[in-house]
Amino acid sequence: MLAYLIRRLIQAALILLGVSFITFFLLFVLPADPVRQIAGRSATPETVANIRHQLGLDQPFVAQYWRYLTGLFQGDMGRSYLQKTEVATLITARLPATLLLMLGAIVAELVMGLTLGIVAAIRRGGALDQSLMITSFVAVSAPQFVVGLLLLYVFAVKLSWFPIGGYGSFSNLVLPALTLGIMGSGWYSRMMRSSMIDVLRSDYIRTARAKGLRRARVLALHAMPNAILPIIAMIGIDIGIFMSGIVVVESVFGWPGIGQLAWQAIQRVDIPIIMGVTLVSACAIVLGNLLADLITPFIDPRIKLR
Amino acid sequence: MSLMKNILATSALSLSLGLASLASAQDYQPDPNAKSGGNIIVTYKDDVATLDPAIGYDWQNWSMIKSVFDGLMDYVPGTTELRPGLAESYEISEDGTTFTFKLREGVKFHNGREMTAEDVKYSLDRVTTPATQSPGAGFFGSIKGYDAMADGSATSLEGVTVVDPYTVKIELSRPDATFLHVMALNFASVVPKEAVDEYGADFGKHPVGTGAFKLADWTIGQKLVFEKNADYWRPGVPYLDSITFEVGQEPIVALLRLQKGEVDVPGDGIPPAKFNEVMGNPDEAKQVVVGGQLHTGYITLNVEMAPFDKVEVRQAINMAINKDRIVQMINGRATPATQPLPPSMPGYTKDYAGYPFDPAKAKEMLAEAGLPDGFETELYVMNTDPNPRIAQAIQQDLAAIGVKADIKALAQANVIEAGGTPKTAPMIWSGGMAWIADFPDPSNFYGPILGCAGAVEGGWNWSWYCNKDLDAMATEADSITDPAKQDERLQKWSDVYMKVMEDAPWVPVFNENRYTMKSTRMGGADALYVDPVSIPVNYDYVYVTE
Numbered sequence: 001m002l003a004y005l006i007r008r009l010i011q012a013a014l015i016l017l018g019v020s021f022i023t024f025f026l027l028f029v030l031p032a033d034p035v036r037q038i039a040g041r042s043a044t045p046e047t048v049a050n051i052r053h054q055l056g057l058d059q060p061f062v063a064q065y066w067r068y069l070t071g072l073f074q075g076d077m078g079r080s081y082l083q084k085t086e087v088a089t090l091i092t093a094r095l096p097a098t099l100l101l102m103l104g105a106i107v108a109e110l111v112m113g114l115t116l117g118i119v120a121a122i123r124r125g126g127a128l129d130q131s132l133m134i135t136s137f138v139a140v141s142a143p144q145f146v147v148g149l150l151l152l153y154v155f156a157v158k159l160s161w162f163p164i165g166g167y168g169s170f171s172n173l174v175l176p177a178l179t180l181g182i183m184g185s186g187w188y189s190r191m192m193r194s195s196m197i198d199v200l201r202s203d204y205i206r207t208a209r210a211k212g213l214r215r216a217r218v219l220a221l222h223a224m225p226n227a228i229l230p231i232i233a234m235i236g237i238d239i240g241i242f243m244s245g246i247v248v249v250e251s252v253f254g255w256p257g258i259g260q261l262a263w264q265a266i267q268r269v270d271i272p273i274i275m276g277v278t279l280v281s282a283c284a285i286v287l288g289n290l291l292a293d294l295i296t297p298f299i300d301p302r303i304k305l306r
Numbered sequence: 307m308s309l310m311k312n313i314l315a316t317s318a319l320s321l322s323l324g325l326a327s328l329a330s331a332q333d334y335q336p337d338p339n340a341k342s343g344g345n346i347i348v349t350y351k352d353d354v355a356t357l358d359p360a361i362g363y364d365w366q367n368w369s370m371i372k373s374v375f376d377g378l379m380d381y382v383p384g385t386t387e388l389r390p391g392l393a394e395s396y397e398i399s400e401d402g403t404t405f406t407f408k409l410r411e412g413v414k415f416h417n418g419r420e421m422t423a424e425d426v427k428y429s430l431d432r433v434t435t436p437a438t439q440s441p442g443a444g445f446f447g448s449i450k451g452y453d454a455m456a457d458g459s460a461t462s463l464e465g466v467t468v469v470d471p472y473t474v475k476i477e478l479s480r481p482d483a484t485f486l487h488v489m490a491l492n493f494a495s496v497v498p499k500e501a502v503d504e505y506g507a508d509f510g511k512h513p514v515g516t517g518a519f520k521l522a523d524w525t526i527g528q529k530l531v532f533e534k535n536a537d538y539w540r541p542g543v544p545y546l547d548s549i550t551f552e553v554g555q556e557p558i559v560a561l562l563r564l565q566k567g568e569v570d571v572p573g574d575g576i577p578p579a580k581f582n583e584v585m586g587n588p589d590e591a592k593q594v595v596v597g598g599q600l601h602t603g604y605i606t607l608n609v610e611m612a613p614f615d616k617v618e619v620r621q622a623i624n625m626a627i628n629k630d631r632i633v634q635m636i637n638g639r640a641t642p643a644t645q646p647l648p649p650s651m652p653g654y655t656k657d658y659a660g661y662p663f664d665p666a667k668a669k670e671m672l673a674e675a676g677l678p679d680g681f682e683t684e685l686y687v688m689n690t691d692p693n694p695r696i697a698q699a700i701q702q703d704l705a706a707i708g709v710k711a712d713i714k715a716l717a718q719a720n721v722i723e724a725g726g727t728p729k730t731a732p733m734i735w736s737g738g739m740a741w742i743a744d745f746p747d748p749s750n751f752y753g754p755i756l757g758c759a760g761a762v763e764g765g766w767n768w769s770w771y772c773n774k775d776l777d778a779m780a781t782e783a784d785s786i787t788d789p790a791k792q793d794e795r796l797q798k799w800s801d802v803y804m805k806v807m808e809d810a811p812w813v814p815v816f817n818e819n820r821y822t823m824k825s826t827r828m829g830g831a832d833a834l835y836v837d838p839v840s841i842p843v844n845y846d847y848v849y850v851t852e
Contacts, residue, residue, distance in 0.1 A: 032719030040363045041766045044444035050436040084356045084510045093526035157562050165559045254554040256527035269719045
């Protein structure tokens with residue numbers, strides 16, 4: 001187990017190194033010059049050259065990458081070109097909001113997905129099952145930008161149940177978390193349904209029913225816990241999916257997380273921020289996957305980590 | 307010897323025409339209905355980059371910095387007219403190269419210390435030092451000693467002298483008619499050395515100035531709060547107790563919140579998709595103030611790339627574009643343009659009608675240029691609405707005269723890169739990156755975007771048009787520093803732009819109007835909401851009525 005963990009951590013470090021190299025390289029070959037974004041339109045060529053030199057952007061790729069990497073190992077993520085602040089400060093100021101949003105989204109997708117999946121499994125083949133499965137298909141396919149604006153318009157503008165965007169209280173969290181969670185709930189309802197159907201077919205359920213336990217009790221205490229377990233491991237993988245969703249959802253709802261930060265930075269070629277957010281996201285994805293793998297043997301003892 | 311005589315003769319001439327001038331601009335009349343107090347909420351989509359006046363250079367932080375800092379010169383609110391700021395008065399020497407500013411006494415920085423001439427000198431040294439990385443350093447190029455600052459061989463501007471604590475003398479290496487405008491730029495704001503030293507590179511997050519507001523709180527990614535500077539040196543203003551800038555808000559969300567009374571000014575304006583809806587509703591239309599701005603949207607024709615190297619071809623393209631239709635496409639949010647300068651800019655040529663829309667004549671001219679069957683080309687455009695739609699309209703207009711243009715819709719940074727790379731982008735529609743003047747003077751539309759200085763790798767002269775004769779005329783015009791000869795100077799500039807139109811490196815398409823929406827409780831003259839210098843509004847002079 002320990003050897004496995006160490007091996008996985010080394011793998012994770014290599015993956016992050018690879019991600020940093022590829023991102024840095026792509027930003028380097030991008031046909032857009034960060035210096036001209038910083039210098040603006042009135043800068044003289046000498047001002048542009050001066051800024052390029054001060055930021056070390058006149059050095060060859062390898063030198064720039066090496067400088068970034070050595071800084072990173074000393075805990076220095078660099079300074080934003082345009083916001084003129086430490087990238088680490090910008091990310092730490094925004095990370096809690098993103099984590100809160102992800103937590104809310106996980107709760108939302110589990111509550112919606114598992115409930116729908118269980119109901120569908122119980123009513124397998126019926127009209128309810130079919131309509132739920134179509135709904136889940138729609139949920140998986142709907143673009144988050146549309147879902148977000150729709151929820152915002154109906155529940156915040158028309159019904160005034162929730163504030164129109166913003167951050168700070170539970171009521172601010174509901175709509176963005178729902179938007180982010182709806183896609184996942186589609187997946188979970190389908191997985192929960194098939195997992196539940198498998199469990200309901202198994203011998204121990206038949207035995208429980210045969211010994212006279214009531215149907216509700218069998219479902220709640222015997223079937224559900226076993227059906228949910230394999231799904232829990234999926235949450236780790238969800239983090240990766242969320243990371244792509246937060247860019248859109250945070251923008252729509254004015255949620256002050258790192259997705260918004262990334263979006264702004266990409267438009268202005270603010271390389272240190274793009275690098276920082278990419279690496280933090282990559283860390284989250286790698287850790288999420290690792291966590292998912294580590295949890296699996298506890299859920300299903302037949303699986304051994306080697 | 308004859309040279310010496312010449313110089314003497316010239317200075318004698320200017321002496322007789324216009325002596326040292328003293329500031330006498332018509333100042334702003336305080337609003338008799340204004341009420342003090344209250345807080346307003348202004349929203350933006352993007353984070354505020356920095357409030358360091360030497361660095362901040364986008365339309366979002368420009369007006370915020372104006373409210374936190376002051377320079378020696380300023381503008382009468384709502385106008386393009388210069389007025390003295392931290393300088394009480396100024397004198398210009400006969401040859402136009404020495405400016406002596408008398409400072410106001412008793413002006414205090416937000417940290418309580420009095421502002422003096424030393425601070426003025428320090429601030430100018432700071433903005434021109436390469437280490438500051440100021441995008442505006444080049445504006446100060448006419449100050450004596452600038453070159454030594456730029457190449458790092460000096461640490462202080464030779465031309466700036468502290469005469470006494472309330473007098474500062476600035477010597478120029480050449481006459482510069484725009485110098486007072488330069489001193490009104492944010493880049494020329496006066497900052498206290500001790501605060502810059504304390505916060506170092508983070509000064510932009512901890513700004514200390516002499517302005518009407520001071521920064522009270524900055525929660526990164528969420529909001530900034532400006533608090534009234536009770537000791538502000540201009541009496542009676544600002545009216546507002548505080549301003550909250552909320553960031554991270556999509557324009558559409560900001561509009562919805564304004565309609566619910568939660569927002570006072572959506573800083574990013576009315577989203578294009580909602581424009582007709584808002585203007586079609588009489589109640590909401592009343593909340594919108596319309597004004598001009600110093601903006602021109604244009605198509606650049608790269609004169610280094612065939613067939614745009616032929617002037618007939620460029621003139622033909624000018625006649626092929628249906629500007630009225632493009633203006634219609636953007637819901638009439640602009641006025642068709644005839645020339646590079648916008649109508650509200652001094653030096654604009656009123657009686658010039660521009661190239662007529664005449665596709666038949668355009669086709670004829672192409673044939674004369676040896677291209678009876680037209681040609682194929684590329685049109686670069688920024689990929690955000692409405693620019694790709696405008697590009698399609700241009701594409702159709704060109705197709706009508708046989709020119710097949712491929713649209714290349716790219717992110718802003720990529721278009722800028724292509725424009726500044728030699729022989730890359732034959733045509734660029736400037737939308738989203740178009741020129742908005744830094745200061746209200748005709749020279750500001752020439753150098754970087756039409757002059758030889760901008761026609762370099764990484765420059766902003768995307769038509770790569772370089773006419774040495776016009777450059778000489780421009781220099782000549784800017785050497786006329788005598789206020790009494792302003793008309794002569796403006797006429798020279800008008801001539802420059804008319805020559806540009808003859809050579810037709812641009813197709814001027816439209817001048818955008820400004821639409822500022824505000825909540826019903828906001829008061830103050832309409833001009834304050836379409837202030838040419840402070841976008842979206844002049845925070846120092848607006849007030850709330852409830």
